[in-house]
Amino acid sequence: MSIWIEEDAKVLVQGITGKQGMFHADKMVEYGTNIVGGCTPGKGGQTVELQGNPYPVWHTMTDAIDATDADATVIYVPPPFAAEAIMEAADAFDFIKGEGVIVCITEGIPTLDMVKAVAYVENRPGIRLIGPNCPGIITPGETGGAKIGIMPGHIHAKGRIGIVSKSGTLTYEAVAQTMSINEGQSTCIGIGGDPVNGTGFIECLAAFEADPQTEAIIMIGEIGGNAEQEAAAWAAENVTKPIVGFVAGATAPPGKRMGHAGAIISGGKGTAEEKFEAFREAGIACAMDPSELGQVLLESLKAVGLR
Amino acid sequence: MNIHEYQGKTLLRENNVTVLEGVHCTNVEQALAAYDSLGSKVVAVKSQIHAGGRGKGTLYHPETREHVMDGGVKIAFSREEVETYATNILGNVLVTIQTGDEGKLVSNLYIEAGCDIAHEYYLALLVDRDTKSVLIMASTEGGMDIEDVAHNTPELIHKVVVDPNAGLLGFQKRDLGMALGLSGAALKSFGKMLSSMYTMFVAEDCVMVEINPLVKTGADEIVALDSKISFDENAEFRHKKWDELRDLSEEEDVEIRAKETGLSYVKLDGNIGCLVNGAGLAMATMDVIKLYGGEPANFLDVGGGANEEQVKTAFSIIMEDPNVKGILVNIFGGIMRCDIIARGVIAATEALSLKVPLVVRLAGTNVDEGKKILAASTLNIHAADDLAEGAQKIVALIGGGQ
Numbered sequence: 001m002s003i004w005i006e007e008d009a010k011v012l013v014q015g016i017t018g019k020q021g022m023f024h025a026d027k028m029v030e031y032g033t034n035i036v037g038g039c040t041p042g043k044g045g046q047t048v049e050l051q052g053n054p055y056p057v058w059h060t061m062t063d064a065i066d067a068t069d070a071d072a073t074v075i076y077v078p079p080p081f082a083a084e085a086i087m088e089a090a091d092a093f094d095f096i097k098g099e100g101v102i103v104c105i106t107e108g109i110p111t112l113d114m115v116k117a118v119a120y121v122e123n124r125p126g127i128r129l130i131g132p133n134c135p136g137i138i139t140p141g142e143t144g145g146a147k148i149g150i151m152p153g154h155i156h157a158k159g160r161i162g163i164v165s166k167s168g169t170l171t172y173e174a175v176a177q178t179m180s181i182n183e184g185q186s187t188c189i190g191i192g193g194d195p196v197n198g199t200g201f202i203e204c205l206a207a208f209e210a211d212p213q214t215e216a217i218i219m220i221g222e223i224g225g226n227a228e229q230e231a232a233a234w235a236a237e238n239v240t241k242p243i244v245g246f247v248a249g250a251t252a253p254p255g256k257r258m259g260h261a262g263a264i265i266s267g268g269k270g271t272a273e274e275k276f277e278a279f280r281e282a283g284i285a286c287a288m289d290p291s292e293l294g295q296v297l298l299e300s301l302k303a304v305g306l307r
Numbered sequence: 308m309n310i311h312e313y314q315g316k317t318l319l320r321e322n323n324v325t326v327l328e329g330v331h332c333t334n335v336e337q338a339l340a341a342y343d344s345l346g347s348k349v350v351a352v353k354s355q356i357h358a359g360g361r362g363k364g365t366l367y368h369p370e371t372r373e374h375v376m377d378g379g380v381k382i383a384f385s386r387e388e389v390e391t392y393a394t395n396i397l398g399n400v401l402v403t404i405q406t407g408d409e410g411k412l413v414s415n416l417y418i419e420a421g422c423d424i425a426h427e428y429y430l431a432l433l434v435d436r437d438t439k440s441v442l443i444m445a446s447t448e449g450g451m452d453i454e455d456v457a458h459n460t461p462e463l464i465h466k467v468v469v470d471p472n473a474g475l476l477g478f479q480k481r482d483l484g485m486a487l488g489l490s491g492a493a494l495k496s497f498g499k500m501l502s503s504m505y506t507m508f509v510a511e512d513c514v515m516v517e518i519n520p521l522v523k524t525g526a527d528e529i530v531a532l533d534s535k536i537s538f539d540e541n542a543e544f545r546h547k548k549w550d551e552l553r554d555l556s557e558e559e560d561v562e563i564r565a566k567e568t569g570l571s572y573v574k575l576d577g578n579i580g581c582l583v584n585g586a587g588l589a590m591a592t593m594d595v596i597k598l599y600g601g602e603p604a605n606f607l608d609v610g611g612g613a614n615e616e617q618v619k620t621a622f623s624i625i626m627e628d629p630n631v632k633g634i635l636v637n638i639f640g641g642i643m644r645c646d647i648i649a650r651g652v653i654a655a656t657e658a659l660s661l662k663v664p665l666v667v668r669l670a671g672t673n674v675d676e677g678k679k680i681l682a683a684s685t686l687n688i689h690a691a692d693d694l695a696e697g698a699q700k701i702v703a704l705i706g707g708g709q
Contacts, residue, residue, distance in 0.1 A: 080545070110542035112509060114439075123472075166587060168585050169587060173694070223590070225436040248590035249590040251590070251596075258590050258606050259606065259608040260586040260587070289594075290591050
């Protein structure tokens, strides 16, 4: 098992004919992801070549899902059109299958577009949105697996650690840390660094708690908002598996946006200190340095007899 | 992106929100002419900077740092007072609780007609992360620091969450207005103002509009006496006129140049420069430097697909800061290949004839090739295997913390 995305999930690529879309679609096929085609309005009927093989392109998501029975889609559409791409996918999945996973990689989508898109997705209960502004989701397999996003596939291995993070490269760092103590990953999710996004920490923790393959969790947050505090409080009541945590931005000055649109301490709220404190209160084992995540995880696993 | 009060007032006026008559000035003569043209005996003389707390701020001479005047917002009762206040404000530095000790040079002034105030309120519209919607907040405690109100008397802050599908509804406007104790003509005026404000918020891609104070006049009219408006930078592509509203003097020059080349840079006070890929990892790198006794000089995210040229620009931006005594490069190669980064680092250090110690930590795609390239170079580059080792090395190389 894994969460939300099985190893052999059928995946569409929105914006597959664009430079980014094609590049990453190729990398996903190379990793072993079951890419079944893509969607670019106006380019239906064409094919794109990925790893030497042709893949079909449809005008609309309805046609694409109709033809492929896809389980998920990944969006590489530029910011002005990305929110609509999310809504098109949500509508098509909802209409045809009543369910589907939408992964939006695009960075720089207007916040009010996301307010609209998130409300649209939430009105369709079978639809899950991951992102935007995120590295995506990966479920490593014995050979290959489902990599839906822009993460480097080769650093992963199938295992029992679930990883959830707001940041891309810090997720890779966490993956490398699990590998350093000979542990693999069940599923790794980047939920993205925007202020308004789809899936949050709590949904990921709940899914990891329910997933038999996942035996421990790494949760990585950053300054801004209070999603980490809420997740920690929720985990204290509902998660039995060990959680290891890190929060980026302890040295970030207040009022300054640190790269991610959502990474800002405003009105003295959303500091790393506050979040670490909430983690500790919830019994989450904290690493103060991401290079110690492996060690802290190892100790947590030992404490519950998993090593 | 923030705009000045006078620009915000223009925007509000264009969107049918009632504001007072006012004139934007950049010198004392204009201020006096504004006073004459407004035909109001009492006027407000308001410093225009992108920071709050202006009224309680202090003005200093920009070079001698001599105290000039208390208060960056003054009520003038005569032409002479307008002249005095305008002279004391323009060209001087205003220090408020939000500017830091450096303060901000005031080059713009707003002269606004007086107003018969019956009551002051607080009003804000913002994108709320928890409800993922536009949140409207109002309070009877206008003119106060709203964070204090939220802390001490949270029951005095009233909130309405706007459903993005339904928009702002009539009952929500009434609920909020009545919570403020409004009735009759004032409640009607409040509802009309709120509709206009919400429409503007969405049309102009705002992330925050704060009106503190919003006032009820003696004639039961609701007027926006102040305005603090922030736009969503992500929506810049559909708002060409933001170019005219942007006050570059309010932004760090180097941060603007970094942004133009696709880098995200924030200057800090320390002495160890950082060059990292990814915002989260860039923050973590700063944190770990501090953890091992150093002080980061900057946040710098080169992004996911930086090329050799961007790496070079990143180095030159870091080295513009005279405090930088050493640099830590931390790259977790995903899309970005470590061998390309290694070549970029070498090219940049050579081109800039870098004198400060440099520690490079590479991980991820093509890491072995990247490390080989660095090892083969004759430059003074130190390699590190993980972030902790990198941070410890750079702190040791510059002789400990500050």
